Amino acid sequence: MSEKNRQIMLGNEAFARGAWEAGVTVVSSYPGTPSTEVTEAAAKYDEIHAEWAPNEKVGVETAMGASLGGARALSCMKHVGLNVAADPFYTAAYTGVNGGFVLLVADDNGCHSSQNEQDSRYHGRSAGVPILEPADAQECKDYIRLAYDISEKYDTVVLLRSNTRISHSRGIVELGERTEREIIPYEKNVNKYVAMPAMARKLHVAQEERLAQIAADSCEWDINDVQMGDESIGIITSGIAYQYAKDALPDVSFLKLGIVNPLPKALIRDFASNVGKLYVIEEGDPFIEEQIRSWGIPVTGGKDMFTIQGEYSANMIREAFGEDPAEHDVDVSDAPGRPPLLCAGCPHRGLFHVLSKKKTRVFGDIGCYTLSALPPTSSMDTTLCMGASIGMAHGFEWATGSKENTVAVLGDSTFLHSGITGLINMSYNGSKGTVIILDNRITGMTGHQQNPASGKNAKGEPAPAVDLKELCQACGVKHVVEVDPFELEEVERIVEEETSRDELSVIITKRPCAMIVKQPGIPMVVTDRCRNCRMCMKIGCPAIEIKDGRPIVVPERCVGCGLCARVCPFDAIESTGKEEK
Amino acid sequence: MKTNILIVGVGGQGTLLASVLLGNLALEDGYDVKLSEVHGMSQRGGSVVTHVKISDEKVGAPLIEEGEADIILAFEQLEAYRWLPWLKEGGSLYVNVQQILPMPVVLGDAPWPENLEEALKQRAGKVKAFNALEIAEECGSDKAVNVVLLGAAARDLPFSEEAWMRVISEKVKGNFVEMNKFAFQRGQQA
Numbered sequence: 067m068s069e070k071n072r073q074i075m076l077g078n079e080a081f082a083r084g085a086w087e088a089g090v091t092v093v094s095s096y097p098g099t100p101s102t103e104v105t106e107a108a109a110k111y112d113e114i115h116a117e118w119a120p121n122e123k124v125g126v127e128t129a130m131g132a133s134l135g136g137a138r139a140l141s142c143m144k145h146v147g148l149n150v151a152a153d154p155f156y157t158a159a160y161t162g163v164n165g166g167f168v169l170l171v172a173d174d175n176g177c178h179s180s181q182n183e184q185d186s187r188y189h190g191r192s193a194g195v196p197i198l199e200p201a202d203a204q205e206c207k208d209y210i211r212l213a214y215d216i217s218e219k220y221d222t223v224v225l226l227r228s229n230t231r232i233s234h235s236r237g238i239v240e241l242g243e244r245t246e247r248e249i250i251p252y253e254k255n256v257n258k259y260v261a262m263p264a265m266a267r268k269l270h271v272a273q274e275e276r277l278a279q280i281a282a283d284s285c286e287w288d289i290n291d292v293q294m295g296d297e298s299i300g301i302i303t304s305g306i307a308y309q310y311a312k313d314a315l316p317d318v319s320f321l322k323l324g325i326v327n328p329l330p331k332a333l334i335r336d337f338a339s340n341v342g343k344l345y346v347i348e349e350g351d352p353f354i355e356e357q358i359r360s361w362g363i364p365v366t367g368g369k370d371m372f373t374i375q376g377e378y379s380a381n382m383i384r385e386a387f388g389e390d391p392a393e394h395d396v397d398v399s400d401a402p403g404r405p406p407l408l409c410a411g412c413p414h415r416g417l418f419h420v421l422s423k424k425k426t427r428v429f430g431d432i433g434c435y436t437l438s439a440l441p442p443t444s445s446m447d448t449t450l451c452m453g454a455s456i457g458m459a460h461g462f463e464w465a466t467g468s469k470e471n472t473v474a475v476l477g478d479s480t481f482l483h484s485g486i487t488g489l490i491n492m493s494y495n496g497s498k499g500t501v502i503i504l505d506n507r508i509t510g511m512t513g514h515q516q517n518p519a520s521g522k523n524a525k526g527e528p529a530p531a532v533d534l535k536e537l538c539q540a541c542g543v544k545h546v547v548e549v550d551p552f553e554l555e556e557v558e559r560i561v562e563e564e565t566s567r568d569e570l571s572v573i574i575t576k577r578p579c580a581m582i583v584k585q586p587g588i589p590m591v592v593t594d595r596c597r598n599c600r601m602c603m604k605i606g607c608p609a610i611e612i613k614d615g616r617p618i619v620v621p622e623r624c625v626g627c628g629l630c631a632r633v634c635p636f637d638a639i640e641s642t643g644k645e646e647k
Numbered sequence: 648m649k650t651n652i653l654i655v656g657v658g659g660q661g662t663l664l665a666s667v668l669l670g671n672l673a674l675e676d677g678y679d680v681k682l683s684e685v686h687g688m689s690q691r692g693g694s695v696v697t698h699v700k701i702s703d704e705k706v707g708a709p710l711i712e713e714g715e716a717d718i719i720l721a722f723e724q725l726e727a728y729r730w731l732p733w734l735k736e737g738g739s740l741y742v743n744v745q746q747i748l749p750m751p752v753v754l755g756d757a758p759w760p761e762n763l764e765e766a767l768k769q770r771a772g773k774v775k776a777f778n779a780l781e782i783a784e785e786c787g788s789d790k791a792v793n794v795v796l797l798g799a800a801a802r803d804l805p806f807s808e809e810a811w812m813r814v815i816s817e818k819v820k821g822n823f824v825e826m827n828k829f830a831f832q833r834g835q836q837a
């Protein structure tokens with residue numbers, strides 16, 4: 067294959083390319099925006115075994131095993147995924163590695179697709195591993211290669227920290243060759259790999275020593291880039307914040323850090339002593355700033371000037387440095403919002419229509435279905451973290467002594483990620499609640515990745531599919547019912563029956579995601595039997611609009627699933643019978 | 648030379664191809680370029696935006712700020728309006744006149760902005776509002792809206808006809824190449 071040696075690449079594709087060039091052979095991850103495309107891109111390289119693990123913890127453990135086996139290994143996740151993987155991560159940070167091991171974590175400053183804005187740098191510091199932070203797509207590729215060298219040289223896991231803007235921006239990337247690597251032979255070493263108390267105490271000492279060594283050595287690394295300009299102002303920054311700061315203040319002096327843990331203390335001291343006023347500009351928490359202040363180095367401006375919230379911009383920084391804000395003569399504040407919606411044809415819509423109608427209390431979870439918390443269905447009471455629906459419904463039942471008209475709802479991927487342990491708990495600890503698993507055969511929200519119930523693996527090859535019904539039964543649930551979520555009357559009857567039953571039950575709604583199976587493609591139409599009752603508006607379908615005071619189906623957007631016809635009390639909606647596309 | 652292009656629309660409208668074509672044109676002509684796009688939740692029918700920054704100097708931040716866009720390509724009218732503050736004084740706006748009502752409007756919780764079309768005209772130095780969807784459908788697919796809009800905007804961009812045709816051949820899937828080239832040319836005439 068002839069490829070041009072300079073290409074436009076997504077940050078995440080550049081990470082995958084860099085991993086491939088560095089000779090990585092094993093990638094095990096769980097999807098999560100904005101990290102997902104790294105593993106998807108890695109799966110396209112023949113030399114790499116890339117897989118979707120059921121959750122981040124298993125992904126990190128798999129990568130750790132691959133590292134012990136002597137390969138270079140990678141595990142990717144979003145920021146909240148690192149919470150799930152924290153357990154193996156914190157102790158792998160003690161044991162160190164055999165083949166290089168990089169854990170790539172992508173934060174979501176601005177909460178574009180997440181439930182919080184947590185700053186993963188704290189995890190890296192708390193665990194005691196080096197953290198590298200690239201600032202554009204080229205650096206994504208370069209830094210991951212470097213991360214493997216650091217990992218093997220210093221015998222440590224390396225945390226590579228990205229965020230939405232880095233992962234989802236494209237830039238020009240200079241490609242390199244792949245370096246094939248020999249597998250490093252594994253040698254049994256209980257003092258290193260068995261983290262029992264006596265060993266762990268020693269490993270902790272060794273960890274502290276290597277961090278001190280890296281803090282000293284990294285003062286010489288060129289990823290920590292000193293750019294002297296006007297010396298009256300010095301800015302310490304890293305990652306995407308560097309780009310905004312450099313655009314805003316091109317003439318001042320910069321120390322752009324490529325490694326943010328451990329901090330290259332001597333280099334920072336030196337830079338601070340060569341500039342007048344020192345500022346620290348970092349998106350997220352005052353991670354760098356507080357450490358610098360703790361060394362007694364005066365910082366003129368940090369989080370007292372720049373917010374810990376959301377994403378930065380060059381204008382924001384200019385204004386913080388006293389520039390007048392740009393004038394805005396256009397006022398578009400009356401532009402109505404456009405919240406995301408379940409897709410036309412989405413199987414989840416049927417269930418949530420019923421739950422909304424029955425005013426069921428819904429302990430919700432994370433996935434496409436979280437969108438049903440919004441109008442018009444507004445049928446979700448809670449969303450906390452993946453898998454929490456089940457645990458919370460269980461606790462609520464114990465607090466109130468009632469499970470009446472209450473359900474826990476979660477997707478198939480979420481159930482296999484961390485819902486199943488909650489279900490075992492319900493069964494073990496005497497819950498009489500009802501859990502609904504939305505089995506659409508795919509991990510929808512993050513862009514349709516395969517999962518253990520899909521029947522395919524990350525490379526698209528056939529794989530065994532977990533039987534969710536049998537799995538639930540094996541957890542001790544006696545009543546497990548399957549239903550097509552578009553059979554509305556049946557869904558309603560089953561929800562009624564199971565929520566009033568005095569025993570634990572699981573309902574599995576089975577219908578594949580509308581994006582992965584061909585839809586009829588024959589649009590529906592509202593006929594003149596319509597009495598304008600607007601029942602069809604209650605399902606929140608993007609293909610139904612009001613025109614001249616009446617509901618209409620917009621043919622270009624309708625996939626012909628027919629749910630609107632099923633909810634219409636007057637049989638006024640029917641198929642046009644002709645294929646659109 | 649510095650050109651900032653904002654591509655705005657509704658998740659699922661296929662705004663990403665337009666930015667990939669622009670990025671590759673810039674690369675081939677020796678410019679630096681950065682694109683920033685939206686993946687994840689907003690792709691489900693939410694408001695989406697792609698920033699394209701092309702320059703003969705190094706591009707730093709990947710985001711275009713308010714008042715900095717030379718060109719806005721809008722796949723939908725309300726999104727054109729929402730992103731209007733990003734347009735430079737006297738910048739060009741190419742808008743597909745399609746309207747996709749957001750759920751708050753459909754449900755009657757929020758009105759459609761009254762002076763929308765007027766505001767678009769007032770702000771932009773040059774507004775080209777036309778039915779790109781219809782043209783795309785005439786060419787063979789509603790998915791070709793992006794190249795129709797690019798065709799219209801090509802007059803403001805520093806790329807040659809041959810370069811456009813080459814990048815379409817390279818980046819569009821095999822059997823759609825001719826259709827997309829045709830849609831691009833129809834956009835140029837629009």
Ligand SMILES: Cc1ncc(C[n+]2csc(CCOP(=O)(O)OP(=O)(O)O)c2C)c(N)n1
Binds near residue numbers: 146434477511
């Ligand atoms: C710990 C953690 N990992 C990953 C994610 C990203 N994420 C959000 S929803 C989701 C899974 C959605 O799949 P599924 O439960 O099958 O529901 P669907 O979207 O298909 O309806 C993932 C992986 C997350 N929010 N938290």
